[in-house]
Amino acid sequence: MISEQHFSSSFTSLWHEIIPLADTYWRRENLRIVRQVLPIDNVAPVKLRGFLNELAFETFTRARVAGLLPKREVILSIAQECIESVAEYIIRITRDESSIALQLDNSCKQEVFEMTRNLMLSFPDSKNFHVRPKFSGCGVVSACEGDLIYKDCLYEIKAGDRGFRVSDIKQLLIYSSLAFSKGELSFSKIGLFNPRNGYYWERTLDRLCIELSGMRESDVLSNVVGSMTQLSISR
Template identity: 35%
Template sequence: MREFPGMASSAAPIRRGFINEVAFAAFCQTANNNVGWPPGELTPEELVRAVSYVRSLPIRRETQGDIAADGGLAPEEIVDIDEQRRRLIWMFLFNKPAGSLLTEPTFPGCGMIDSCKGDLIASDALYEVKAGDRLFRSIDVRQLIVYGALNFIAKRFKIERLGLFNPRIGIGATMSADDLCFEISGKQSSELFSEIAAAFSSGEISR
């Protein structure tokens, strides 16, 4: 579903991965500080904190190589970051109940899979944010399914829907976990997640 028109950005493509990470980190700051709508422009202090956080991550969600993290941010990159942040705020915070959003939820590991962080849980929906210049891919869906399976094992969060959102292109997709699992496997989510959990524990993972 289209939520916004595609973004026009003059930021260099080699920098986009780093920019996307900073935008998401800036959004998480805003969400965790319970900032309402309209959120206002990103302050220099918030931007510095977001950049520092991204550079501290051992593994980035969207890595472009060390060159992407070098140097300061150009004016057009800051515009890109703030627009992505604004779209994320509108999508996940505007007219939503207070406390309905959890950023970077942690899922306990299982077997050969280490503990990991998702992007966000909005009410009962687990979302991954993908801000590349591309449509969603099967690997994005597999990532959601893995997180769903880890949560099924741990029973840490109430997750009934799975979704993807791309603030750069402006599109999103959400399905119930049962419907998505049935579409890709012909099985209910509980059955598929149980089988994935068994595979994690046994080490029998196929690509």
Template identity: 30%
Template sequence: MEITLMISEKTFARGYSSFWTQNTPWLTDYVSFLNKGSIERMFKPMVSLDETKYRSINNSAAFIDFKQKRIGEELELSKIIEITSDNLKHLPRNGLETYILDEVNNSTIKEQSKRLISTYSGKKLIFEPQFGGCGIIANCQGDLLYENVLCEIKAGERNIQSSDIKQLLVYCALNWLSDEKIEIEKIEIFNPRQGIYWNSTLINLMENISTLPMEDFFEEIGHFLYITSEEFEL
């Protein structure tokens, strides 16, 4: 029996450096340029009083709270934490065993949710758009889609990273390779904790990070994923 080892889109975005170096040779310099002052500051950075080990919980809870309020099914934060815990329980070192919804965590969740609501007010949102797998990458989902813009929410206490943009490019490639394409012309990243926002058309981004046209780059991703899946077959 043949078994193909599968990876997530995040694993591909954070690893496989030889592929990314060959096909996006200017990405590192581009991200450095962005972080030196070319990113929009929509809010002041939050004073992060929540403990580091609880930030993934608070960040996830804030997104769920934002989603529930936007779809008109607002929930108590205690229920939001229950849903968050169920989503994160499979992750190592998730901090769930000692987490308490105290005043600090409560206010952190509410402020991030408030910023998300403000930023995406008036936009017709599709939450968690689905993308079919390809080769070694399993089926996956993004964060937000509106009009022709694919958005990723990153709430770490950090600037934009190359892997953030790679992750969005993987979603776009999977979409491009799909038989049922969604129209995606732009990608964006919003960090409610840091208050930073970045948006670019795919065409302009590719001109800044690669010698390949957008369509050729997406085809290269598909080819690489299929070739690698064949190498991984057991």
């Protein structure tokens, strides 16, 4: 079986059959992306970026659950509590001890605080969010988890120093299709947010599917599920 990231970035001809207008749509849609919060300065070492991104998201999760305000001393205290567990998680992925830091210098602290603050400002309601929703696998795609369901929208948090891509939309469609296949589609919108550059994008699933393919949400999600299953059979 393969990951949702691999499925979203591969099988170009398959995706073209399901959402043939994706590239054209995204070139146009890129012009409509808005900046929701101020960007941060990327001052920490690049090799630590993945670790700091994950640390900020975990800090945001704990702070939001506790109903705390985005104050620097509070945020950094929570971040310190999260360092070891986040470091273990990142090491399992990278197998590179230089990609983590158990002690944060001032530049790392600044990035973690500012990303956490941007997340807290963008998702302020502590009662209407579900962090790391789990999705059962289907066909060739393994079980996986998303980033955040906030109110009626599934968000993918992309904290890299880059713009949003078509593959990000495909990843959200994969999660939506997995939920749809189990009758567990609990959201009607999908969105992207980058706490580094402050950019934000959100659309209803149905409208997006029409724009990408000319078909309604249920048809597109069914086609994605069918492709997952067919690929599994063909293997």
